[in-house]
Structure formats: C-alpha cells, structure tokens
Amino acid sequence: MPKDTTQDGFVVFDRVQKSYDGEILVVKDLNLSIGKGEFLTMLGPSGSGKTTCLMMLAGFETATHGEILLDGNPINNIPPHKRGIGMVFQNYALFPHMTVAENLAFPLEVRKLDKSVREEKVKRALDMVQMGDFGGRRPAQLSGGQQQRVALARALVFEPELVLMDEPLGALDKQLREHMQFEITNLAHDLGITTVYVTHDQTEALTMSDRVAVFDDGRIQQLAPPDKLYEEPENSFVAQFIGENNTLSGVVETIDGDACTVKLDSGEIIDAKPVNVSAPGDRTLVSIRPERVEFNKERLMEGVHTLKAEVLEFIYMGDIFRTRLRVAGHDDFVVKTRNAPDQARLKPGEQIEIGWLPQDCRALDA
Amino acid sequence: MSDTAGPVLAADGRPLKVSLNRALRREKLRAFLLVSPLLLFVLVTFIAPIADMLFRSVENSIVQETIPRTTDALRAWDPDETELPDEGTFQALYTDMVFAEELKLHTRLGSRLNYEKPGISSLFRKSGRSVGKFDTKDYEKAYTDLDAAWEDPATWDRLSREGFPGPRTASAYVGWRETLIAEGDDPLEEDPWDVLFGALHSDLVAYDASYDDPLLQAAKTASAGLDPISYTQQFEDIDEDWTNPEVWKTIQTYAAKYTPGYFLNSVDRQLTPEGVTTRDDNERIYILLFQRTLIMSMMITFSCILLGYPIAFLLANLPMRSANVLMILVLLPFWTSLLVRTSSWKVLLQQQGVINDVLVWIGIVADDSRLQLINNQTGTIIAMTHILLPFMILPLYSVMKTIPLSYVRAAKSLGATDWTAFWRVYFPNSVPGIGAGSILVFILAIGYYITPELVGGTKGVFISNRIAYHISSSLNWGLAAALGTILLVAVLILYWAYDKIVGIDNVKLGG
Numbered sequence: 001m002p003k004d005t006t007q008d009g010f011v012v013f014d015r016v017q018k019s020y021d022g023e024i025l026v027v028k029d030l031n032l033s034i035g036k037g038e039f040l041t042m043l044g045p046s047g048s049g050k051t052t053c054l055m056m057l058a059g060f061e062t063a064t065h066g067e068i069l070l071d072g073n074p075i076n077n078i079p080p081h082k083r084g085i086g087m088v089f090q091n092y093a094l095f096p097h098m099t100v101a102e103n104l105a106f107p108l109e110v111r112k113l114d115k116s117v118r119e120e121k122v123k124r125a126l127d128m129v130q131m132g133d134f135g136g137r138r139p140a141q142l143s144g145g146q147q148q149r150v151a152l153a154r155a156l157v158f159e160p161e162l163v164l165m166d167e168p169l170g171a172l173d174k175q176l177r178e179h180m181q182f183e184i185t186n187l188a189h190d191l192g193i194t195t196v197y198v199t200h201d202q203t204e205a206l207t208m209s210d211r212v213a214v215f216d217d218g219r220i221q222q223l224a225p226p227d228k229l230y231e232e233p234e235n236s237f238v239a240q241f242i243g244e245n246n247t248l249s250g251v252v253e254t255i256d257g258d259a260c261t262v263k264l265d266s267g268e269i270i271d272a273k274p275v276n277v278s279a280p281g282d283r284t285l286v287s288i289r290p291e292r293v294e295f296n297k298e299r300l301m302e303g304v305h306t307l308k309a310e311v312l313e314f315i316y317m318g319d320i321f322r323t324r325l326r327v328a329g330h331d332d333f334v335v336k337t338r339n340a341p342d343q344a345r346l347k348p349g350e351q352i353e354i355g356w357l358p359q360d361c362r363a364l365d366a
Numbered sequence: 367m368s369d370t371a372g373p374v375l376a377a378d379g380r381p382l383k384v385s386l387n388r389a390l391r392r393e394k395l396r397a398f399l400l401v402s403p404l405l406l407f408v409l410v411t412f413i414a415p416i417a418d419m420l421f422r423s424v425e426n427s428i429v430q431e432t433i434p435r436t437t438d439a440l441r442a443w444d445p446d447e448t449e450l451p452d453e454g455t456f457q458a459l460y461t462d463m464v465f466a467e468e469l470k471l472h473t474r475l476g477s478r479l480n481y482e483k484p485g486i487s488s489l490f491r492k493s494g495r496s497v498g499k500f501d502t503k504d505y506e507k508a509y510t511d512l513d514a515a516w517e518d519p520a521t522w523d524r525l526s527r528e529g530f531p532g533p534r535t536a537s538a539y540v541g542w543r544e545t546l547i548a549e550g551d552d553p554l555e556e557d558p559w560d561v562l563f564g565a566l567h568s569d570l571v572a573y574d575a576s577y578d579d580p581l582l583q584a585a586k587t588a589s590a591g592l593d594p595i596s597y598t599q600q601f602e603d604i605d606e607d608w609t610n611p612e613v614w615k616t617i618q619t620y621a622a623k624y625t626p627g628y629f630l631n632s633v634d635r636q637l638t639p640e641g642v643t644t645r646d647d648n649e650r651i652y653i654l655l656f657q658r659t660l661i662m663s664m665m666i667t668f669s670c671i672l673l674g675y676p677i678a679f680l681l682a683n684l685p686m687r688s689a690n691v692l693m694i695l696v697l698l699p700f701w702t703s704l705l706v707r708t709s710s711w712k713v714l715l716q717q718q719g720v721i722n723d724v725l726v727w728i729g730i731v732a733d734d735s736r737l738q739l740i741n742n743q744t745g746t747i748i749a750m751t752h753i754l755l756p757f758m759i760l761p762l763y764s765v766m767k768t769i770p771l772s773y774v775r776a777a778k779s780l781g782a783t784d785w786t787a788f789w790r791v792y793f794p795n796s797v798p799g800i801g802a803g804s805i806l807v808f809i810l811a812i813g814y815y816i817t818p819e820l821v822g823g824t825k826g827v828f829i830s831n832r833i834a835y836h837i838s839s840s841l842n843w844g845l846a847a848a849l850g851t852i853l854l855v856a857v858l859i860l861y862w863a864y865d866k867i868v869g870i871d872n873v874k875l876g877g
Contacts, residue, residue, distance in 0.1 A: 058775075058779055059778075059779075060775055060778075079778075080775070080778040080779055081778045081779070081780075081781050081782055081783055081784075081787075082781075083779075084781070085779060086779070086780075087775075087776065087779040087780075089772040089775070089776055090772070091770065091772065093770065093772035093773050093775070093776035094776075095773060095776075095777075095791055095794075095795075096795065097794040097795060106777070106780055106782070106790070107780035107781050107782075110780065110781045110782045110783075110786055111781055154776075154780065155779075155780075158780070158781065164779075
C-alpha cells in the first residue's frame, strides 16, 4: 500500500545528523518523511544508524544537527515523556515488579486518568492482543510471545498516534515471529496508527511494511515499497542485502537507453539493464535474482546472450530446488526453481546454458 | 512407563533411582573431596569454637566440680526453714575447700560466684588461706596418739577396701586420694591429712555401731571422749560472711550444672533464690548497650544507603572506563588498614582537629564552642559509615548494573517524568540491592568492635566492646558467650524478618 508521503509528512526528518563522539557521524544527513497511518520499516545491518534514528524520534537521543518534526511541530526540545509516542522495546522492557495490568495502567496513571477509565482502557487493550485473562500475572510468568503482546498493548493503551518498535520480534522463535508479524501489521492498520519499525530481518521488513528504508553507513540507501525494493534495487548494497542475489562483475560495453551489454571479467558478454551506470567503460556489478535465471532452452528469449554453466550441486528444499553453478569463474551462482512436475532436476557435472530477461539483470555500481 | 505399577526400572533391571544414585555417587564423592579441606578448616576453627562458646553461655559445672560435697549437702537446705545450712554442710565445705585450696581451684570458683554476688571472691580467697589451720588437727593428734597405725597411709588404704565407718570418711578419702594423684604424689606414701580425721570423727560419733576391726573399735570408743569441734564456728571465725545466708543462697542457686544466669545477666536480670529479679539501676548496662548497638547500626545502615545509592547509581550509568576509575576510589578504603582509617578519623574529628578548625575558620562555629565530633555516638556513626560504605555500594552497583536502561526509557515513553520513572520503575528494581547492602552493613555494624572502641568514647561503644572486655579483661567468658549468643540470635531474627518482609530471593549481590 504505497502512499504519497511527500504531501502529508506526519513524521519528518529534515537533514538530521547524529554523532556520539564528535568524530564519526552515525547518521549522515537523514531526510525522511513518513505519512500518517503509514507502516515504515527501517532496515539495515547493525551499526547502520537505524536504531539511533528511532531513539532520536523517541527523544532518548538528541540530533546533532537538523530537525525532527512530528505533525508539523519540531520536537527536538520536547522531552520524551511529553512526545506521546508509544514504544515497544527490543526486550519488551515490561516492568518486572508490576503485574500485566499495572504495566498497562502505568501510562494512564501518569496521565492522571480516573481509575474506572483506566480499568476500562486496560481491559480493552488486553482484549485487543488476546491477553484478557493475564492481567494479574507478572511479566516473568509469561512466555516470550505473551510478553510481546503485553508490550504491544502497553505501547498502544494510551492511544498514541505514532508507535515505534525496536526489533520487537527479535527474541521470538521463527513460527511465533511470523505470527506476530501478521498480528502487528493488522493491528497497526486497523487502528490507523503510524508505525516506525526497526529490524535487521529483511523478511520481516518485506512482509510488514508499506515502505522500507534500507539503512547502511548512516544513510538511507533506498526508500521504497517492499516489491520495488526487491525487484528494483537501486544499488548493489540493497541488491545484496535484500533477498538472495547473484552478482557478476564486469565493465559496461554498450549502453542504449534501458538496455546495455556488460563484458564480464571472464570475457563473456551479457545483457543487462543499466541502473546506476552511465557510460561504456564503467565498472559494474550486475545482479540477477536466482529465481529469474532460466536454463530451459525453450524458454530463453531469442537473441539474448547466454552463459555456459556447470552444475556443482543440486539441493532439494521441498518447495524449491536450489542449484549451485559455476558461471564465469564464480562457484557461487545460484539458481532457484519451483518444484513443478515438469521441472528438470539438474545433476552435478551437467553442462548447461543459462540466460535471463535483460530487465531482470541490473547493472549496478561496482 | 505407566503400564508398570512398580518403580521405573533401568535397562539392567535395577530400579532407576538406584542406578541414578550409583551413577551420581562418584560425582558426589568428588564434590565432597573438593570441599573437604575447607569444611575441615571451618569445622575446626569456626564451628567448633562457636559451639563451645554457645555451650559456655549456659555451662556452670565449676561449682559442682570444685565443691561437690557442699552442693550435695545444700540440696537438703531450705533457706525458709533454717537461717543457715547445718553443720554437715559446713563440714562438707571444709572438706571441699581443703582439696580445692591444695589444687588452687577455690579462687576460680570465687571469681565465678563473685559475678553473682560481689564479695564472694575475697571470701573464698581468705577461706582458702585458713582451712589449713582448722581444729581438726586436734583429732589427728588424738587418733594418732591412740594408735600409730592411723598415721600410716596403708591403714587408710586398707580401710578404703574393707569399709570406712561412714560416707564422710569415704568421700574425704576419695577426695584426698584424687588430690594427691592430681599433684603427682603417691597416696600410699603421704601422711594422712587432718581433714580425714575430722571426717572419721564425725562418722564414728554419728553411727551407733560396733566394729570387728579393733583399730576402728578403739577409735570409736575414744571418739566419744573428744571435744566436738564446730565447723560453723570455724568458718565464722574466718569471715562473718559465712554466716550470711545470702552467700549460701548464692552457692545453692548456682550449684546446678547448667544455669540461665549468664543470659539473665546479659539482659540486666539476676537469678536469685527468690527467682529472677531486675538488677539494681547502677548495675544495668546490657539492655542499654543492645539498644544502642541496634539503633546505631540502623542509623549507620541508613546513612550508608543515603550516601551509597547516588554513587552506585552514577557508577552503574557511567561508561565502563570512568566507572572503573570511580570504582577504584570506592574500593580504596578497602586497601587501607582499618586501624589507619579509624585513627585518621580521630585526627579529623577531634575538637582541635581538621574539621573543627575549618568550621571555625569559615566562621560557622565559634572558637569556644567547637563541635564534639568524636568520643561519642556521632564519631562512631561517622567513622563506621565511612568504613562500611563500600559494602553498601558494591551490591547496589551490581544490582543496578542489571537494570536495563530500557526500563526507564519505557517509562518515559509511556509519559512518566524523570522522577516518576525513577521512583516507580528504577527504584523498585534496585530494592534487592538495598536489601543486600543493608543486611551486609547492618550485620557487620552490629558486631563491630575496633572503631567504636577507638572513636566511640563511653557513649558510643557497642555491645561487642563489652563482649571483648569480658573475654580479655574480666575473663567472664560465660557472660561474653551469653552476650554473643544474644547478638547472634538477634541477627538471625532480623534475617528471618527480612526474609519474611522482603524475601531473601530478592537479595542480590550481582546479576
């Protein structure tokens, strides 16, 4: 659900910089506008600055330079407790000395709400995360998934318009994590709250978000909806960080509009789509998704360049087959094929030819 | 396994429990061997002495062991009926005193009884000097004049096998024998003492019997003609106190092998023949000392919390490098001798000391009204707070270290001000640290000795100073043991109460 976010920037980072030690910039010139009701994920490896951005938004870190706006108002000088932003922490940060209900009532208490109103809201929030029966328990008596729900309910109970989540599913096992991903997205969309979600797990980012901001080295490398991010990575970092990816390095031979040819270091010529190469002679890394590689001669497009490949390994993975090839001197070229009745199962040692649609092979920066 | 009703069996058919125990036995044995040197050390140097001390607090066999005949005789005495014990008791005391004096045991008994009734010590000392000059010499002379055989120890030895004329002689002879053996002498080579003749005479006149033994028969016939001597009179001649019923009542009261006397003494009570009574005002000291020790220990604990909490908080929240530097400063006092630290407080706190000088110089305090900061309770509290502070900071720090930063952040993101976030979220999570620190500091403070001794003056000393006094100066170990036992029990009760209120699981010394 991509939204036009340039119009209504509910949260705006305007040329924000952050340094802890006065020598290294952890966040370099961040510009980001998040729309109302949007689910935006900050994705990146550790140390990429994503959590720092979240903490600046929450008010626990101050921006060294630049301005952060919330609903049009600068919040740089507003202390965290007055920002009214809900937050879910990595290890939930449930208060161990309070029961679940007391944890949820805490934000309402400090807002001096009446006891009856408090109880009503706590009950509603607990029901919302299907934890209605657990109000009297202590956090330590709950499982990880239950704690996660309580943390979520606590961040939502005072009805904030913006909720921040700092790797909230990191401590859960895979199955529970997938389930919670689904629940969190639904909840966020049903309530219409704006969510900023930080994770280093790309699957989480792709499945949950309206838009994903890929962070690396203190910058946003690409800001795009999940499908675009996967299919049209704008640089080789994004291409390699998101999903599995085959890369081959070479030099641009010819460029003609949105098609180009690349001469690989091993001498072969392939077709590609120029993304951030501008002229013949540029060094480039071409990137092809494993599932877009074709080796069935009948399906290969007429006239495209093909490469010789030797099958090194065939891995049966149930729903897919994963075949490792030696291509242009690289031993780690992977092809994924669907487990269909007519699908050929390659054998190690087999010599094949592979090819792809030119638009699936993206010539990126080297 | 639910299909078999019996115990679960291992693969070899033995019950699983047996197999498991067998498998674990080696492990257990190894663990025990690893522990055993320390266990042995602790048992020998710690547990055993403590058990011995606890035992001393009720043990009182010295009276029975030193004057056994007297305590036996006193059992029949009822102070309400006769003012003084009978003549037999005085004779028993004479017999006991002769032997005790010979072995120099009577002064120890005197000191022991002196705790309960002042003056007895000198009474015993004086009597010990005089029991050798009793009129029993007359009997000795009379009997030996009658038959020289009485002078021969072999005669007494023979009689001891064939039968003495009465229990007094038998008892006196056994005492005499044992005394000589204890001194390394041979009872068959020593001349009989006059105390034996005194006992013989009493027995001979006491029973209306005839003896086959001509020696005894002759002695019996002669006995009737001898002037009876009064042991009561002899003792009264030594010191009039022997006719004071209070002295006898005290001996009777403390004749038992075990006594609550030391414990009663520890709480300013006294075991008298009339029952438990409160001591005189000028003799009451221990309850006051216990109260003072408890209250001051609490004050010291409280000031340690007050001073230690902010430091621990700072330490836990500083970056590692600065925290380590600060930690060294906290630990620095540990590496200095306790005596040096305490003495330096003397320099700082005295009336002509550094602190008073500064205060006078600033003008806060007038020169003629310098603050009394030492040799009173203030001095003890200041110095002990300083010395015990690390014991508060360390557990606090290690607990605070484990409180995630995200708790406070979560509280703030939920709308809590800095103070609310601290008070409602951080502080409750740091309570286990306060608990651990408080227990540590309080228990250390309650038994502290050197510092109160040096800076406490008379108003600032603790019960432990009194215990030390009784151990090393007054040598009243029983009382020291009783005081120590009470202190130990008080600590255990507090520990138990703390467990009930806070829960000992909540005490953490670290993550």
